[in-house]
Amino acid sequence: xxxxxxxxxxxxxxxxxxxxxxxxxxxxxxxxxxxxxxxxxxxxxxxxxxxxxxxxxxxxxxxxxxxxxxxxxxxxxxxxxxxxxxxxxxxxxxxxxxxxxxxxxxxxxxxxxxxxxxxxxxxxxxxxxxxxxxxxxxxxxxxxxxxxxxxxxxxxxxxxxxxxxxxxxxxxxxxxxxxxxxxxxxxxxxxxxxxxxxxxxxxxxxxxxxxxxxxxxxxxxxxxxxxxxxxxxxxxxxxxxxxxxxxxxxxxxxxxxxxxxxxxxxxxxxxxxxxxxxxxxxxxxxxxxxxxxxxxxxxxxxxxxxxxxxxxxxxxxxxxxxxxxxxxxxxxxxxxxxxxxxxxxxxxxxxxxxxxxxxxxxxxxxxxxxxxxxxxxxxxxxxxxxxxxxxxxxxxxxxxxxxxxxxxxxxxxxxxxxxxxxxxxxxxxxxxxxxxxxxxxxxxxxxxxxxxxxxxxxxxxxxxxxxxxxxxxxxxxxxxxxxxxxxxxxxxxxxxxxxxxxxxxxxxxxxxxxxxxxxxxxxxxxxxxxxxxxxxxxxxxx
Amino acid sequence: xxxxxxxxxxxxxxxxxxxxxxxxxxxxxxxxxxxxxxxxxxxxxxxxxxxxxxxxxxxxxxxxxxxxxxxxxxxxxxxxxxx
Numbered sequence: 001x002x003x004x005x006x007x008x009x010x011x012x013x014x015x016x017x018x019x020x021x022x023x024x025x026x027x028x029x030x031x032x033x034x035x036x037x038x039x040x041x042x043x044x045x046x047x048x049x050x051x052x053x054x055x056x057x058x059x060x061x062x063x064x065x066x067x068x069x070x071x072x073x074x075x076x077x078x079x080x081x082x083x084x085x086x087x088x089x090x091x092x093x094x095x096x097x098x099x100x101x102x103x104x105x106x107x108x109x110x111x112x113x114x115x116x117x118x119x120x121x122x123x124x125x126x127x128x129x130x131x132x133x134x135x136x137x138x139x140x141x142x143x144x145x146x147x148x149x150x151x152x153x154x155x156x157x158x159x160x161x162x163x164x165x166x167x168x169x170x171x172x173x174x175x176x177x178x179x180x181x182x183x184x185x186x187x188x189x190x191x192x193x194x195x196x197x198x199x200x201x202x203x204x205x206x207x208x209x210x211x212x213x214x215x216x217x218x219x220x221x222x223x224x225x226x227x228x229x230x231x232x233x234x235x236x237x238x239x240x241x242x243x244x245x246x247x248x249x250x251x252x253x254x255x256x257x258x259x260x261x262x263x264x265x266x267x268x269x270x271x272x273x274x275x276x277x278x279x280x281x282x283x284x285x286x287x288x289x290x291x292x293x294x295x296x297x298x299x300x301x302x303x304x305x306x307x308x309x310x311x312x313x314x315x316x317x318x319x320x321x322x323x324x325x326x327x328x329x330x331x332x333x334x335x336x337x338x339x340x341x342x343x344x345x346x347x348x349x350x351x352x353x354x355x356x357x358x359x360x361x362x363x364x365x366x367x368x369x370x371x372x373x374x375x376x377x378x379x380x381x382x383x384x385x386x387x388x389x390x391x392x393x394x395x396x397x398x399x400x401x402x403x404x405x406x407x408x409x410x411x412x413x414x415x416x417x418x419x420x421x422x423x424x425x426x427x428x429x430x431x432x433x434x435x436x437x438x439x440x441x442x443x444x445x446x447x448x449x450x451x452x453x454x455x456x457x458x459x460x461x462x463x464x465x466x467x468x469x470x471x472x473x474x475x476x477x478x479x480x481x482x483x484x485x486x487x488x489x490x491x492x493x494x495x496x497x498x499x500x501x502x503x504x505x506x507x508x509x510x511x512x513x514x515x516x517x518x519x520x521x522x523x524x525x526x527x528x529x530x531x532x533x534x535x536x537x538x539x540x541x542x
Numbered sequence: 543x544x545x546x547x548x549x550x551x552x553x554x555x556x557x558x559x560x561x562x563x564x565x566x567x568x569x570x571x572x573x574x575x576x577x578x579x580x581x582x583x584x585x586x587x588x589x590x591x592x593x594x595x596x597x598x599x600x601x602x603x604x605x606x607x608x609x610x611x612x613x614x615x616x617x618x619x620x621x622x623x624x625x
Contacts (some may be wrong), residue, residue, distance in 0.1 A: 019601070505601050507602055511572055513571060513572055514570055516558070524546065524569060533543045533544070533599060533622050534543075534596075535546070535595070535619070537563075537594050538594070540550065540551035541552050
């Protein structure tokens with residue numbers, strides 16, 4: 001087994017040479033793509049015409065990390081003892097990465113792929129998952145629901161029952177909430193042969209479900225959180241306005257609303273008693289409760305972790321993994337979080353939660369479930385199971401994209417951003433002499449550091465400033481950086497042309513539509529709006 | 543200034559019945575097949591939604607903005623209104 005070089009405070013010559021090779025690759029690939037977005041991806045993967053190739057871009061890094069990280073997986077002390085080992089490997093591994101989808105090998109420094117398979121239907125759009133036992137997961141999506149094995153891959157059952165959005169299961173009972181305001185109850189005592197028990201009509205779409213001891217709790221927004229028996233009878237309602245995420249254990253229930261997380265005593269379901277209430281920084285979108293911890297997915301605000309102590313909730317900390325967190329699953333002291341663009345694994349304990357690893361996804365990782373160190377992830381178009389490697393972790397860089405360059409020099413301004421280390425090990429961030437003309441400052445003690453380096457302790461963050469080049473032409477690429485995050489060993493901050501910039505005519509746009517509350521169709525023609533400023537807001541049902 | 547909501551994913555029925563934004567009363571356009579949604583230059587790492595496209599009085603795209611770009615969008619709107 002190849003051992004890694006000892007950790008270094010700064011990037012040494014050997015590692016730098018490997019990094020340089022990677023960066024040269026970046027330079028070659030980072031040609032302007034189109035007039036709108038000329039940013040390169042994490043490691044210079046093929047530039048997509050629409051500039052949305054981030055997941056492709058992560059491919060090389062992820063695969064490098066995977067190839068080298070086998071060391072860490074085979075010998076726990078290697079990776080566990082010093083996270084920067086993995087970093088050096090990730091940078092100088094040299095194995096060319098293939099396109100990474102969530103189904104491809106990932107960095108086993110923190111997790112390894114078990115299996116991947118396409119969604120059951122051509123239009124599956126997985127949105128949530130629940131574990132039925134240690135081997136079977138029930139996954140729901142727009143295209144139906146299915147039962148799959150984790151170590152398979154094998155789809156055991158594929159039901160063409162559309163428009164599932166949330167699912168939960170425990171003790172042989174599973175419940176699916178659909179966008180058609182139904183609650184479908186299944187007997188899953190035999191996971192290989194689930195049996196439909198009944199369907200219950202809900203007053204509104206169930207936003208989240210929990211199952212425990214033959215009872216189902218459903219978050220129904222303005223209708224509160226409703227407790228339903230396995231027979232489909234309403235047992236009671238927890239009177240929370242805008243009830244969204246729910247969790248259930250015995251006679252205790254957790255519910256989120258727009259501003260808070262509340263713990264309830266539901267020993268008498270017809271008269272729930274509020275035990276405690278804690279404020280949240282954003283509306284709670286998903287809840288998981290296990291091992292004395294409660295995790296709350298807060299969408300774009302990340303996630304919050306609480307310790308549940310008797311009738312009290314003690315805030316342990318917040319975390320902002322990449323993406324927007326709409327699904328969380330506690331498995332022992334592992335917390336898995338799905339956030340559109342990435343799946344994160346977080347370590348729970350007595351202190352604040354610590355991010356152990358991030359896996360970027362090909363599509364949108366919408367929902368997940370976990371058991372015994374394994375997770376099933378419902379991606380938009382595929383299903384993937386991951387295995388957590390206990391005790392291992394990696395430094396994890398979070399660096400925003402989204403710099404803006406304007407053709408108008410008057411509108412060009414230095415842009416501040418925050419680099420954060422969410423992992424359990426120190427992280428080094430550095431930049432090369434910028435060929436593109438961008439300058440990244442703040443990497444050492446305040447100086448303009450063409451080749452500076454920054455050390456971030458776990459949990460630290462640092463403010464960096466990117467200064468746009470002064471030339472008249474669109475820069476050839478963004479700001480190059482390197483780190484010892486094995487999943488993001490090198491990359492460039494992309495930028496878009498904005499603020500007085502894109503300048504192309506919007507394509508002719510004639511679309512059908514409607515205007516609430518009138519459901520009848522209206523034809524909208526953008527050409528009719530000439531002479532007015534128009535803001536198009538793209539949105540969809542989550 | 544005109545604000546249009548554009549839905550590139552859901553059916554008209556879903557957009558009407560289930561999407562909160564539709565209830566703002568703003569016009570909702572259905573971008574079937576995501577034809578326009580996929581046509582814009584976008585920086586990497588955008589969350590899929592929401593994102594905004596700003597078009598000036600001459601019909602030119604003046605900016606594409608993601609979830610965290612609200613200040614830049616506001617600035618650009620101010621600049622366009624002042625033109």
